[in-house]
Amino acid sequence: MAKPVSITVSHDLGREAALARLQGGIDRIRDKLGLVKMQLVEESWSGNTLQFAVAALGYTVRGRLDVEDTLVRIEVMLPWVLAVFAEKLKLGVEKQGQILLEKPRA
Template identity: 40%
Template sequence: MGSPIIISIPHQLGRAEARRRIEGGFAKIVHLLPGSSGSANERWDGDRLIFTVAALGQTVSGVIQVFDTTVQMDIQLPGVLGVIASGLKAKLQKMGHLLLTRR
């Protein structure tokens, strides 16, 4: 069974702009996963990004849900990746915050 990472990031961008930034910055999020090739299977279902990424020979899956004032990431880390969940959570939270900060 995998280790879940749940991150909620507040923003003041509105849903459409937050989604646009997640779409544009998703590759940066993927590169934070150790051993990832940088390629991901992703699809949008409304304002939900559903994805899988190969990392260290395992499959990481998750959902990024865009709301009016928050973005929530729910990511499942299998096996050995679960061991680094706490450190990875901090990096993902920082990257998400950077993507959603007003410019």
């Protein structure tokens, strides 16, 4: 049985700036995934939505990222074998999202 994982990261950049940050930071995300033996195997933007797939431990996890005016919403379905990593995944994604969406200091 799959375990749904929902993650939200708030921001105050506005939708367009947040979208630009995320699209521009995808290479950093890809590098971070590589450090923990994961690989971004699918990435497809359509407007404010990213459909993605990440390969890890012999499984492919598919998800969706939606950029809104004040938050980014990420939804993934973890295979039951990977469900034990759900909380760790959630914390890691929240942290990296906050780093990417942090407003530059003046």
